[in-house]
Amino acid sequence: MDRSDWNERYAASELVWGAEPNQFLVAELERLATPGTALDLACGEGRNAVWLAARGWHVTAVDFSDVAIERARQAAARRNVDIEWIVADLAIYEPEKSAFDLVLIAYLQLRADDLRAALTRAVSAVAPGGELLLIGHARPNLQGGYGGPRNPAVLWVREQMQEMLRALGMNVERSDYVGRPVDTPEGPREAIDLVVRARRPSMEGADEPLPLVE
Numbered sequence: 001m002d003r004s005d006w007n008e009r010y011a012a013s014e015l016v017w018g019a020e021p022n023q024f025l026v027a028e029l030e031r032l033a034t035p036g037t038a039l040d041l042a043c044g045e046g047r048n049a050v051w052l053a054a055r056g057w058h059v060t061a062v063d064f065s066d067v068a069i070e071r072a073r074q075a076a077a078r079r080n081v082d083i084e085w086i087v088a089d090l091a092i093y094e095p096e097k098s099a100f101d102l103v104l105i106a107y108l109q110l111r112a113d114d115l116r117a118a119l120t121r122a123v124s125a126v127a128p129g130g131e132l133l134l135i136g137h138a139r140p141n142l143q144g145g146y147g148g149p150r151n152p153a154v155l156w157v158r159e160q161m162q163e164m165l166r167a168l169g170m171n172v173e174r175s176d177y178v179g180r181p182v183d184t185p186e187g188p189r190e191a192i193d194l195v196v197r198a199r200r201p202s203m204e205g206a207d208e209p210l211p212l213v214e
Contacts, residue, residue, distance in 0.1 A: 021051035022106055024135050024178065024195045029055070036101030039125050041090055041118070042108040046072025046083070053081035057102070064089040090118050095125035106135040109154040116164055123168045129202040132170060134161065138177050138194040145192035146182050156194040170198035 025048055035056035040049040043061035045068050053059045053076065063069055066087045076083050086093075091114065095103075103122050110118060126132050137148040139155040149155060162172050174197040179190040 021048050022135055023180065024193070025051070025104065025106070025133065028133055028195075028197060032102075036130075037099060037127075038102040038104065039095055039100040039122075040104045040106075041093075041095075041122055042105060043072060044068050044106075046075050046085075048104060048106060049083050050075050050079050050081060052102075052104075053083050054079055060084040060086065060095075060100070062086045062088050062090065062093055062095075090121075094121060097124050098127050100125050101127055101130045103130070103132045104135075105133075107137060109137055109149050109156075111153050112160065119164055120168060123165070123170060123200065126170075126200040128200055130200055132165070132196075132198045132200070134194070134196040134198075136194050138192045140177055141192040145179075146184065146189035147191050158194055158196075161194065161196050165196070165198045170200055172196065172198045 029052075035052075036058070038049075038052050038057045038059045040046075040052070040059060040061040043049050043063045044065075046061060049059045049061035049072065059081075061069075061072065061083055063072070064087065069085050069087050072083075073085055076085075090108065103126050105118070105122060108115070108118060122132060134156075136156040137154075138145075139152055139157045141148050141155065142150065142152060158175050158177060162175050165172055174195065176195050178193050178195050180193050182189045182191050
C-alpha cells in the first residue's frame with residue numbers, strides 16, 4: 001500500500017488501531033524506570049507515541065500518512081503532551097544518528113530487502129546502550145493465528161530478524177513469537193506476533209553478543 005492507500009484507510013474510520021498502546025510495548029517498558037528519548041517509526045495514529053510521551057519520554061514520531069499524523073496530533077493535544085511529528089516515507093527517512101534511548105517499530109510489514117534497509121536506519125538512530133523494540137505480524141500467524149497480512153513475504157520470521165540485527169551489531173536480548181488476543185464477531189481469537197528487543201553495545205565491540213534464541 002502506498003501513501004494514498006493508507007490515507008484513504010485512515011480517513012475511512014475513526015481509529016484504525018484503537019487508542020490504547022500496544023500491550024507488548026507496555027510490558028517491555030515496565031523494565032525501564034527512567035524515561036529518555038524515543039523514536040516511533042511507522043507511528044500510525046500515534047497511540048504508542050502518545051502513551052510514551054505521557055510517561056515522560058521525549059518522543060519523535062514518524063509516518064508517511066499525513067492523515068494519520070493529523071489524527072496523532074489531535075490525540076496528543078487531548079492528552080496535553082508534546083511530540084515531534086514528522087511526515088516521511090521510511091524508505092528514505094534518515095533519523096538523527098545515535099540520538100534515541102529507545103527506537104520502536106510496530107507492525108511495519110515489508111519485504112526482506114526493504115525491511116533490512118529500514119532496520120539499518122533504525123539501528124543507526126539508537127544511542128549506545130539504547131534499545132530497539134520491534135513488534136510485528138509473524139509468519140506462523142498464517143497457520144495458527146488470526147488476521148494480519150496473508151502475504152508470507154511481509155511477515156516476520158524470528159531467525160531472519162535475529163540474523164539481520166546481529167549483522168547490524170545489535171545484541172538480541174529477546175526474540176519471541178507471542179499470542180495477542182483479538183475480539184472478533186465469532187468470539188475471542190489469537191494472533192501471533194513477533195516481539196524482538198535488541199540493544200546497541202555501550203561501546204563498539206565492548207559488549208559480548210547474546211546467543212541466538214533457539
